[in-house]
Amino acid sequence: MSGSHEGEGLQRRTLLIVLVLNALLFVVLGLGGLFAESSALLANAADNGSDAIVYLISFLAVGRAMAWKRGAARLSGIMLLIFAAGVLLDVGRRWIVGTEPVGWTMMGLAVVAAVVNLACLILIRRQGSDDVNMRAAETFSFNDFASNGGILVAGVLVMTLNQAWPDLAVGVIVAAIAVKGGIDILRDAGRAG
Secondary structure, eight states, rough: OOOHHHHHHHHHHHHHHHHHHHHHHOOOOOHHHHHHHHHHHHHHHHHHHHHHHHHHHHHHHHHHHHHHHHHHHHHHHHHHHHHHHHHHHHHHHHHOOOOOOHHHHHHHHHHHHHHHHHHHHHHHHHHOOEEEEHHHHHHHHHHHHHHHHHHHHHHHHHHHHSSSSHHHHHHHHHHHHHHHHHHHHHHHHHOOO
């Protein structure tokens, strides 16, 4: 087997692992977000769901022509921007109708998600790949890990203050991180040649 084929095989395995882990986080965080009435958890669940789709697209892009890879990366960036818009709509809805997030659930799930996202980030970084889709995957995993820290802090504040605003604020921050990541991926895809 040539080095190129071995590298592509390793990329495929890595992307498949992070795809499955993100799909599981989508389900667990989504159910937890519904149970805990947490915008931040639901935002993180939606983010992990969109990440799983992007990892699938990136998985399919391995070994393909650069134009296909750039297109896959662009789609990834656009999906992040759409996700951010959806999160902002949910935060606005919860601000208007009210919400009572459960701090303990937020904190517990944030820790679990942080461990999983850190594992994904380590797996992706071990690739050492300069591929545009692998860089996009790294951006997703780093953004998710950072978002988990925000959710942990929001959970503490929700419990301490007995207020919903920290959850809503972190939902907005998660959306802002997604916007930055989406723009970064679109720029990177535009430069990839």
